[in-house]
Amino acid sequence: MAAADALDLLRDSDMIIVPTGVGEPPTLLTALSEQRRRFHDVKVAQILAMRKFDYFDCDTAAHVRHAALFLGGASRAACQGGWGDFIPNYFSEIPGLIERGYMPADVVFAMASSMNDQGYFAISLGTDYTMAAIAKARVVVLEVNPNVPFAHGQCHVHVSQVTGLVESDAPILEVGLPKIGPVQEAIGKYVADMIDDGATLQIGYGGIPDAVVMQLTAKHDLGVHTEMLGDGILTLVECGAITNRKKTLLPGKMVATFALGSRKLYEYMHHNPAVEMHPSNFTNDPYNAAQNDNLMSINASLQIDLLGQCGSESIAHLPYSGTGGQVDFVRAANRSRGGKSFIVLPSTAKDNTISRIVPMLTSGTHATTSKNDVNYVVTEFGVAQLRGKSAKQRAQALIAIAHPDFRAELREAANKMSVF
Numbered sequence: 001m002a003a004a005d006a007l008d009l010l011r012d013s014d015m016i017i018v019p020t021g022v023g024e025p026p027t028l029l030t031a032l033s034e035q036r037r038r039f040h041d042v043k044v045a046q047i048l049a050m051r052k053f054d055y056f057d058c059d060t061a062a063h064v065r066h067a068a069l070f071l072g073g074a075s076r077a078a079c080q081g082g083w084g085d086f087i088p089n090y091f092s093e094i095p096g097l098i099e100r101g102y103m104p105a106d107v108v109f110a111m112a113s114s115m116n117d118q119g120y121f122a123i124s125l126g127t128d129y130t131m132a133a134i135a136k137a138r139v140v141v142l143e144v145n146p147n148v149p150f151a152h153g154q155c156h157v158h159v160s161q162v163t164g165l166v167e168s169d170a171p172i173l174e175v176g177l178p179k180i181g182p183v184q185e186a187i188g189k190y191v192a193d194m195i196d197d198g199a200t201l202q203i204g205y206g207g208i209p210d211a212v213v214m215q216l217t218a219k220h221d222l223g224v225h226t227e228m229l230g231d232g233i234l235t236l237v238e239c240g241a242i243t244n245r246k247k248t249l250l251p252g253k254m255v256a257t258f259a260l261g262s263r264k265l266y267e268y269m270h271h272n273p274a275v276e277m278h279p280s281n282f283t284n285d286p287y288n289a290a291q292n293d294n295l296m297s298i299n300a301s302l303q304i305d306l307l308g309q310c311g312s313e314s315i316a317h318l319p320y321s322g323t324g325g326q327v328d329f330v331r332a333a334n335r336s337r338g339g340k341s342f343i344v345l346p347s348t349a350k351d352n353t354i355s356r357i358v359p360m361l362t363s364g365t366h367a368t369t370s371k372n373d374v375n376y377v378v379t380e381f382g383v384a385q386l387r388g389k390s391a392k393q394r395a396q397a398l399i400a401i402a403h404p405d406f407r408a409e410l411r412e413a414a415n416k417m418s419v420f
Helices: 003-009 026-034 076-081 091-099 130-136 182-192 207-214 231-238 263-269 326-335 391-400 404-416
Strands: 015-017 042-047 064-070 107-112 120-122 139-144 156-158 164-167 200-203 254-256 275-277 295-300 303-305 340-344 376-379 382-385
Touching: 003 026, 003 139, 003 164, 026 042, 026 107, 026 139, 064 076, 064 091, 091 130, 107 130, 182 207, 182 340, 182 376, 200 207, 200 231, 200 326, 207 231, 207 295, 207 340, 231 263, 263 275, 295 326, 326 340, 382 391, 391 404
Parallel strands: 015 042, 015 107, 042 064, 107 139, 139 164, 200 295, 254 275, 295 340, 340 376
Antiparallel strands: 120 156, 376 382
């Protein structure tokens, strides 16, 4: 059917589930944008919207509005301005929220590969929570594009489950590697030095995680069990650092729940038995991920206080991103035999005028990873290891890796708080 005709399947007050990132179907969402005024109270729920479609419009939010499971550049203004919705969650638990009916899934709009001879499509770019939504939805419309890889794993949808198909052959959106500067390189080196041969990696998105990746090219027999496949990981495959041979869960297999990178990455995934795409309640479940020995979890934060509490997703009370998989994988690494979880952040913000290490999280900040879960914290000035340490020892370790310009005032604040 035509994309415009697919909109006839919608009802007022429907919740439309859309996959993560480049798994979003641009033809369908463009048609929805163009006809948004014909609907009332339709929501579009998604982690990390990539394109700012015309339904991101405060004047028509009563017709179609965005419900963000994780914010990005396209959705941030809507949720900060109150004309979009923000739904707090753990990435691992979104499929369960849908299955239990806590989060509606009336309609699914998703990108899919071409159909194979057995009648299956692959939802490979954003397997995430979309498979759970397909099982619950009244309407499933796939935007079928031959440029979407047909991947292995639990990401296949049979034609009998599908209400309608919309065809497209546009290139899949490509997302380049973030810019890496000297601060990111310094942090990356500290983390890379603590990752041994044979480790299994979970790497979040951003300049610092990618700076770590770029310094792992001389490692051997690394594995991947992560939420996001990106070009940094592909670089390690091409240089031979990633083999997945030493993994203790699904050895020989690279496991993820969504992909965000270049055409080269998407082509690498196509019919590649070494890559498996699974829903987030498999990839991100701390029990599952922790079955990998030596799991290394690398995730970024915006702010951390002297007890080790991380504010990774908001600027004071304003949502900026979301929890995503950070807590899932911190807990998984803590459970993993030989595992290490790293929270990485530059020591300052705004041209060295603000310390990201603070006595207490800024009022209103959304706490992401708790003081009980955080282990290694890394800035460009070093590594603080927190688990098993007293409040005083934690404060001392974190102040030691703060920017030198702020250490004195952090010590003074710690004294006033009776931490020292």
